[in-house]
Amino acid sequence: METLTSTRSLCPVCLKTIPAKLVMREGKVYMQKSCSSHGEYEDIYYGDANLYKHIMREYSKQPLNGSDEKKDFSDVNIPVRGYDIKSAPIIGIVDLTNRCNLSCNVCFAGCTSSPSLYEPSFSEIEQLMDTLRQSDPPCPIILFSGGEPTIRKDFFEICSLAHKKGFSFIIVATNGKLLAQDKSYHEKLNKAHVDIIYLQFDGLTEDPYMEIRGTNLLPMKLEAIENVRNSPAKYPAIVLVPTVIKGVNDHQISDIVKFAAKNITIIKGILFQPIGFVGDINNKKLLTGRITNSDCLEQMEKGFDGKISRYDFVPLVWLTDFLDAYKRMNPSSKTINIETHPGCFSVVYLVKKDDELIPLSRIINLEELRKFVRALNPANKAELITKFAFLLPKLILKEGIKLSGQLFEILKTLYFENAEEAIMNFHRENVLLVGFEHGIDVRNYDCDKVxxxxxxYATLDNESIPFCSYNLLHRKDIEERFSKE
Ligand SMILES: [Zn+2]
Structure with missing residues (x-):
């Protein structure tokens, strides 16, 4: 058993911050920790230890140190908080309500379990937006969530307000019920400046919906997608958001990707969310039921006969380097300071060519490109286009030759003109973004990651709280304190 690194976690019982370490055993990464009052805990942290070592070596600012030291956190007084923010928000979530227009068996937003109504007023929502825009740099993307955000009567006014407040992208997370019922709903979203629809979408058969939501929502989802296809408005585009549960729908991962590729003109991405566990669960069930990013990547690999491999995925840090470079080159621009942990997100760009999906990493040499990007500075700006043209043959891999002219244009715009426009143009092409976002729970909580x-999430205390920390530790308290009942 090899110790990979030491970190901090939470005791799952008293939620106190306690020391933890990541160890490698039988090819997997485990988190081990102990609370002086409640004993020892172990949980799977990442399903493929070699892949984990690879991403940490390539992308982490703090590489694995092999440290076995047991830091003493018994005196650290972080009452039920579990984080200390090191990154500005790039996506700010605003929950518009905890009401919903469906009643599912299990609701991950806790709609069915929360007894009190949480629904900020229009002016409170403006306050939440201001909190996000006042962060440094101002948060560029807003995500409206819930409950079901679209059931508010003032929903479109709220979206338009976000546009006025200067958010570059407006995302709405929805179950799709209104999109399915109202053929003109997509156009209404367009008029309210919504850019992206996060459509909850758990699979391509009835079973995952029955299992996860207690009712077959597939026909409704397909209806919603058809209505977007037939809408006269081009935007918002759809990003499918499947909740992934081991043994329920993990075997459908590659089929969902193929389904999105068939609908690439309206579906621009898929954000898979392998979930942790809610409620009490015994340790044996925990270890067999746990699913991490790497387990999902393995399913992708199988479903695409190795034409997409787990090593084609990169952490979000890979994109951060691009934004950093853009900021160095254009000091006046307000681009984003992002910190992300390599273990949190795994993303791949898939380029659709004829009927095939080719990972971007097989079209361009991502490592060479990243080296070039990291060396960029304003002093050499004048020679850059020439340098870049010389680098190009080294960048373009065999599969990419036919696409090279197009790629050159995209990359040129990205660095020298307008990053936002380049990203939009890139997505207008036959490109599908597939990401896996492993949500953590108190069992595998890693303070470094959070x-x-x-x-x-923006809160009415004028704070912004990291996603996992909010859901695990703060949501209940905040919704009760700001409840309308
Ligand atoms: Zn404890």
Whole structure:
């Protein structure tokens, strides 16, 4: 058993911050920790230890140190907080309500379990937006969530307000019920400046919906997608958001990707969310039921006969380097300071060519490109285009030759003109973004990871709180304190 690094976690019982370490055993990464009052805990942290070592070596600012030291956190007084923010938010989440227009068996937003109504007023929502825009740099993306955010009567006014407040991207997370019922709903979203629809989508058969939501929502989802296809408005585009549960729908991962590729003109991405456990669960069930990013990547690999491999995925840090470079080159621009932990997100760009999906890493040499990007500075700006043209043959891999002219244009715009426009143009092409975002729970909570989270919830205390920390430790208290009943 090899110790990979030491970190901090929470005691699952008293939620006190306690020391933890990550160890490698039988090819997997485990988290081990002990609370002086409640004993020892172990949980799977990452399903593929070699892949974990690889991403940490390549992408972490703090590489694995092999440290076995047991820091004493018994005196650290972090009452039920579990983080200390190190990253500005890139996506700010605002919950518009905890009401919903469906009643599922299990609701991950806790709609069915929360007894009190949480629904900030229009002016409170403005306050939440201001909190996000006042962070440094101002949060560029807002995500409306809930409950079901679209059931508010003032929903479109709220979206338009976000546009006025200067958010570059407006995302709405929805179950799709209104999109399915109202053929003109997509156009209404367009008029309210919504850019992206996060559509909850758990699979391509009835079973995952029956299992997860207690009712077959597949026909409704397909209806919603058809209505977007037939809408006269081009935007918002759809990003599918499947909740992934081992043994329920993990075997459908590659089919969902193929389904999205078939609908690439309206579906631009998929954000898979392998979930942790809610409620009490015994240790044996925990270890067999746990699913991490790498387990999902393995399923992708199988479903695509190795044409997409787990090593084609990169952490979000890979994109951060691009934004950092853009900021260095254009000091006046307000681009984002993002910190992310390599273990949190795994993303791949898939380029659709004929009927095939080719990972971007097989079209361009991502490592060479990253080296070039990291060396960029304003002093050499004049020679850059020439340098870049010379680098190009080294960058373009065999599969990419036919696409090279197009790629050159995209990359040129990205560095020298307008990053936002380049990203939009890139997505207008036949490109699908597939990401896996492993949500953590109190069992595998890693303070290092949470501190580097760039997805935050805005609160009426004028704070922004990292995603996992909010859901695990703060949501209940905040919703009760600001409840309308
Ligand atoms: Zn404890």
């Amino acid at each position: 501190e580097k989270c760039c997805i935050h």
